[in-house]
Every structure is written in structure tokens, then in C-alpha cells.
Amino acid sequence: MRRVVAWLPKPFAMKELIARVRSLARRNTDYGTGNLAFADFTLDAATYELHTRNGVRLSHTEFMLLRTFVLNPGRGLPVDFLLGRAWANDDEADSNTVALYVRYLNGKLEAVSSHARISSGADGFRLVSDMGEAKTS
Numbered sequence: 001m002r003r004v005v006a007w008l009p010k011p012f013a014m015k016e017l018i019a020r021v022r023s024l025a026r027r028n029t030d031y032g033t034g035n036l037a038f039a040d041f042t043l044d045a046a047t048y049e050l051h052t053r054n055g056v057r058l059s060h061t062e063f064m065l066l067r068t069f070v071l072n073p074g075r076g077l078p079v080d081f082l083l084g085r086a087w088a089n090d091d092e093a094d095s096n097t098v099a100l101y102v103r104y105l106n107g108k109l110e111a112v113s114s115h116a117r118i119s120s121g122a123d124g125f126r127l128v129s130d131m132g133e134a135k136t137s
Helices: 014-026 060-071 079-086 095-111
Strands: 035-038 041-044 049-051 055-057 116-121 124-129
Touching: 035 060, 041 060, 060 079, 060 095, 060 124, 079 095, 079 124, 095 116
Parallel strands: none
Antiparallel strands: 035 041, 041 049, 049 055, 116 124
């Protein structure tokens, strides 16, 4: 089943239509059913679960945000980049929203006893591990 990802009421401005089509084209909506791994945790795309020795379920937004970090390991990700990946259709999300969800994710990483954390710096937020060289897949 497909879901509606955008709605544009008539009449609409051509610039608005083009901007929305470009935004939709940038999105990768094929999440697949494979797992992503970083440091000592696995992110299950089929069940939205975060696993080490034990597991915890993530919301859709938490999953999309953590997925973005895992796909960009060690890179400082600006708030605008993260907003575009996890809150693409939410005009009310802002930097405070990102910071709140980073706290949620750090709490869940701690709950599963992961050595990974999301840290903040001048270049944005980044996924780091205190295990030394992190594995990514």
C-alpha cells in the first residue's frame, strides 16, 4: 500500500510545485529490509528496532534520524540536513526538535548498552563510538 507523502491544494504556484517535486525526488524512500550496523548496535529496517544484546523499538522519526547518522558515520550533520531527512513534511520542526530527538536516541542507545552516542559540535551532530574504530554496514 502506498501512502500520500505530499499534498498541494489547487490553485498552486508553479514554483511551489517544482520545489516539492525536487524535495520528493531527493528522498530515498526504499528503506529495504536489511540491517544497518554501527559500532556495537544494529538498526533493523524491517522492525524499526535498535539492537545490541537487547533491543528497543524506535518511532518512525527516531528510525529515520538514526538511519541518517548510520549512513553518514562520523560526519558532522547540520540541523537543516537532519530536518530534511527525518522531518521532510513537517514545517513546524526546528533545531529544538532535532535536539530533543537526539536526546531520545541517546537515551535509547544507553538503554541497549551501546557504546555509540550522538554528540553535538560546531559542525552539527555526529554519531560517535568510544569503541575505537567503528564498524559500519
